[in-house]
Amino acid sequence: MRRIRRKKNQRKRTIYLILLIGILLLLLVIAGRFLSPEQYGPDYNEKKLTPSIQHLFGTDYLGRDMFARTIKGLSNSILIGTLAAGFSACVALVLGILSATIGGLVDKIISYLVDLCMGIPHLVLLMLISFMMGRGLRGVIVGIALTHWPNLTRVIRGEVLQIKNMQYVKVAEKLGKSKIQIAFQHILPHVIPQFIIGLILLFPHAILHEAGVTFLGFGLSVDTPAIGIILSEALKHIATGMWWLVFFPGMMLVMVVMMFDQLGEHVRRLLDPSSARE
Amino acid sequence: MLLEAQNLTFGYKKERRIIDDVTLSIDRGERVALVGPSGCGKSTLSQILAGYIKPQKGMVLWEGKPLPKKGYCPIQLIYQHPEKAINPRWKLGRTLTEAWQPDPVFLEEMGIEPAWMDRYPIELSGGELQRFCIARAMGPETKFLIADEMTTMLDVITQAQIWQLMLQQIEKRQMGMMMVTHNEALAKQICNRIIDFQQLNL
Numbered sequence: 001m002r003r004i005r006r007k008k009n010q011r012k013r014t015i016y017l018i019l020l021i022g023i024l025l026l027l028l029v030i031a032g033r034f035l036s037p038e039q040y041g042p043d044y045n046e047k048k049l050t051p052s053i054q055h056l057f058g059t060d061y062l063g064r065d066m067f068a069r070t071i072k073g074l075s076n077s078i079l080i081g082t083l084a085a086g087f088s089a090c091v092a093l094v095l096g097i098l099s100a101t102i103g104g105l106v107d108k109i110i111s112y113l114v115d116l117c118m119g120i121p122h123l124v125l126l127m128l129i130s131f132m133m134g135r136g137l138r139g140v141i142v143g144i145a146l147t148h149w150p151n152l153t154r155v156i157r158g159e160v161l162q163i164k165n166m167q168y169v170k171v172a173e174k175l176g177k178s179k180i181q182i183a184f185q186h187i188l189p190h191v192i193p194q195f196i197i198g199l200i201l202l203f204p205h206a207i208l209h210e211a212g213v214t215f216l217g218f219g220l221s222v223d224t225p226a227i228g229i230i231l232s233e234a235l236k237h238i239a240t241g242m243w244w245l246v247f248f249p250g251m252m253l254v255m256v257v258m259m260f261d262q263l264g265e266h267v268r269r270l271l272d273p274s275s276a277r278e
Numbered sequence: 279m280l281l282e283a284q285n286l287t288f289g290y291k292k293e294r295r296i297i298d299d300v301t302l303s304i305d306r307g308e309r310v311a312l313v314g315p316s317g318c319g320k321s322t323l324s325q326i327l328a329g330y331i332k333p334q335k336g337m338v339l340w341e342g343k344p345l346p347k348k349g350y351c352p353i354q355l356i357y358q359h360p361e362k363a364i365n366p367r368w369k370l371g372r373t374l375t376e377a378w379q380p381d382p383v384f385l386e387e388m389g390i391e392p393a394w395m396d397r398y399p400i401e402l403s404g405g406e407l408q409r410f411c412i413a414r415a416m417g418p419e420t421k422f423l424i425a426d427e428m429t430t431m432l433d434v435i436t437q438a439q440i441w442q443l444m445l446q447q448i449e450k451r452q453m454g455m456m457m458v459t460h461n462e463a464l465a466k467q468i469c470n471r472i473i474d475f476q477q478l479n480l
Contacts, residue, residue: 167363168373170330175377175417176350189367 032075084144085202096156193271200264285336311465314475328355354415360407371395378417405436
C-alpha cells in the first residue's frame with residue numbers, strides 16, 4: 001500500500017513540476033509581449049546604473065532598463081524557438097517515418113541528407129542560411145528550422161525500424177491487423193513520446209543558437225532586444241566594470257535553457273512506463 | 279491433412295541452407311513434438327509454418343490451400359519470450375483483446391486474474407505474461423497452435439500449470455498442436471507423435 005502511494009506522489013510531483021515550468025515559461029512569453037517599447041527604450045537620465053529596486057538588472061550606457069530588455073529578449077527567443085523547433089520536429093517525424101517504412105532508395109536519400117547536414121558544423125550552416133535569407137528575424141527562424149531536424153530524424157527512423165521488427169508487431173500482423181492499424185496502434189504511440197521529448201529538447205538548442213548567431217552578428221538586427229545582442233554589446237563594456245550587463249542576462253538565458261531541459265526530462269519520465277516507477 | 283509442409287527450403291545465407299527440402303504433415307487432433315539440438319533450425323521451421331517467414335522453396339498448405347497472406351492466420355505461434363511478444367506500452371487488458379473478446383470463464387480457466395488487466399507488462403512475471411500470450415492467440419479462428427519453447431524459461435511448477443491449461447483448451451476446441459522443445463520427457467508426456475528434426479532435415 002505504502003509503495004503504491006509513494007508511486008502516485010512521484011507521478012503527481014512530476015506533473016506539478018511540468019505545470020510549474022510550463023506556467024513560468026508562458027508568463028515570460030506573455031510578459032515580453034505586453035512590455036511597451038518605452039520600458040526597454042533608452043532614457044539618457046538613467047545611464048549606467050547599478051542594479052537597484054527600480055532597475056533590477058541595472059541600466060546600460062544608453063540608460064535602457066536591462067530587466068525589461070532581458071524579458072523581452074527571452075520572450076522573443078522562446079517564440080523563435082517555438083516556430084523553429086516545431087517545424088524542425090515535424091520535418092523529423094515525417095522524414096523519420098518515411099525513411100523507416102518505405103526503405104530502399106527513399107531511406108538512402110534521407111540518410112544521406114541527415115549525414116550531410118550533420119557533417120557541416122551547426123553554427124556555420126546556421127550563419128550561412130541566415131545570411132542568405134537576409135539576416136533579421138526571418139533569417140534566424142529559417143536557419144534554425146532548417147538545421148535542427150537531422151538528429152531527431154535519426155532517432156525516429158531508428159525507433160520505427162526497431163519497433164517494426166518487434167515480435168508483438170509481427171504477432172499483430174498474424175492476428176489479422178492491417179498495416180494502418182499497426183502504424184496507429186503500435187508504431188505511432190511508441191514514436192510520439194520520442195517526438196514530444198525531442199521537440200521540447202530542441203528548444204534550448206534553438207534558443208542558444210539564436211543567441212549565438214545573433215551574438216556573432218549574423219542574426220537579429222542591433223536594435224532588437226535579444227539576448228545575443230545584449231551579450232555582445234555588454235562585452236564591450238565589461239572592461240569598464242559594468243558586470244551586471246553580462247551577468248543577469250546570461251544567467252536568465254541559462255535558466256530558461258535549463259527549464260526547457262527539465263521540462264523535457266520530466267515529460268519523458270511521465271510518458272515512459274518503465275521509468276514511471278522511479 | 280490439416281497442415282502440410284511441402285519441400286520447404288530456407289537459409290539466412292544463400293550458401294547455407296538451414297532447412298533443406300523438409301516435408302511433413304500433421305493431421306487433425308494430432309499433438310506433435312519437434313525435437314532436436316540447439317541452432318538446428320527448429321524455430322525457423324515453426325516460423326515458416328506459422329507464416330512469419332517466407333520459404334525460399336516449397337509451400338505450406340492449410341487444409342489443402344496456401345496460408346492466407348493477409349488477415350487472421352489460423353496457425354498461431356507462441357514465442358519463447360512472452361515479454362518480447364507483448365507491447366510494453368499497453369495495459370494487458372488491451373493486449374488480451376487485440377484480436378478477440380475472451381469471456382470470463384475462459385480467462386478463469388487460463389488462470390488470468392481480472393486485476394491484471396489494468397497492469398503494465400513489467401508488473402507481471404514471465405509465467406503470467408505467457409498466459410496472456412496463449413489467451414491472445416486462442417481466438418475462435420485459431421485452429422492450430424505452434425508452441426516454440428513456450429515454457430523453457432519458466433520453472434517446473436509453472437511449466438506444468440501452463441501445459442495443463444493448454445491441453446485442456448486444445449482438447450476442448452479440437453485444435454491441432456505442434457511444440458518445439460529440447461525436453462524429450464515433456465514431449466512424451468504431452469504429444470502423441472515425436473519428430474526428430476535432424477531426421478526430417480537430412
